[in-house]
Amino acid sequence: MCGIVGLFLKNEALRPELGSMLTDMLITMTDRGPDSAGIAIYGDAQDGLKMTIQSDTPKVSFAGLDAALAEVLGAPVAIKVLDTHAVLSLPEGTEAAARAFLTARGLRIMGTGHSMEIFKEVGLPKDVAARFGIRDMGGSHGIGHTRMATESAVTTLGAHPFSTGDDQCLVHNGSLSNHNQMRRVLSAKGFVPQTQNDTEVAACYISSRLAEGANLGQALDGTLQDLDGFFTFVVGTRNGFGVVRDPVACKPAVMAETADYVAFGSEYRAFAKLPGIDDARIWEPEPATVYFWER
Template identity: 90%
Template structure:
């Protein structure tokens, strides 16, 4: 079933409240998917490449990791450890070498980008959000997901959001019927999914279209032609977020917009604690229609 939330803030003064608002929205969607949860936060740029990583044994995996990477990469690396995740800031041009080093150590990469940080784990949204201190995080926009596993195992890597490109991630409610076929096509293009989750296939598809020069709206339109199944996708990028539903609109979705923000939720109750929701323009996204907001 799964629950999705998204929030795009129009006003700079609201940035400190992003984590608080997103957390409340996601917790409200808990009964749509209690298996795992995750949130992508688009916050301040760090002056280098951000890489969010994860380990089941963080005390061991992250001990001295910044110093070891600094030596290997030949440039200063900073590290912020948050529970089972760590946010690394790497020198420009060092991503490939960093990936190889981390893979050799068995450390998983959750996402990369100038501003995006991704935090996801098995468990209820309230517990996952508390572990990572999401309420205290600020930023311009973010998306979140609480999962009911149907297509793959309940694992950290199977949790959403899926990130397959810098500052780009995707959450999904639904199921794709042609994901194995698309997996082969995308692998040939150099965008090979790393898990068995069909949602990662959709994320790789978006990344491939963006790499080909499409903008976010065009990439989302492409899903309607090339991906078969029933789905609602919410995609985050460095500049904003977008929404698209399949032509039948099988999965529930609702949006709200005020002068301060644009919000997405699988159900209206996700908006209950948002400021000014009583005067917001609220609507159900049309089937096979792309909506996106960018700075």
């Protein structure tokens, strides 16, 4: 099954509530997938780059990491440790050197960007959200996922969201049937999936299209031509939020919009605690139809 939630705020005043709202939404979707959970949250943009990393041995791996990385980069590095994850703040232009250093140390890079941070782990949404303190995070938009694994193993790296480009992330309910072929096509273009997961291939596809100059709507539209299988995708970019379902549309989806926000849920239950939901416009996204919002 899998459960997806997404929230794109239109009212700035709700920014401090984003993490709390997303957490409640994701917890209601727990019984759609108890294997792992994750949230990508678009917080305040900062100068320089944010890089979210993960380690199974955070105490050892993160100790002194900022100083060691700063020495290699020859520039200051800040670190914010949250359980198994840490968000590094790096100067512009140091991403490649930082990646090489961190990867050599056995650290996993969950995503990079100017505003996006990604937190995902094996476990129930309530536990995963609590470990990272998602409730206390503010931001402009975010997406979350609770997974019932089908295509690859239940691991941290197999959890959603997947990020394959700066400030880009994707969550998926469904399964792709041409992901091996697409993996080869995308790898040849330089977008190399890091896992055996089918969803990461879809994330790479979106990233490749955006890199070619497509806008979010065009990139999402491309999934209908180039990806085969079952999917409901929710995608985040630095300033955007999009949804697309395959033409068969057997994976559930419902959306809600008010003057304050646009929300996505696998089921209506996810919306039950949202402010003003009783007066929201509620609709089911049409099959093979792209929906996106940008600010």
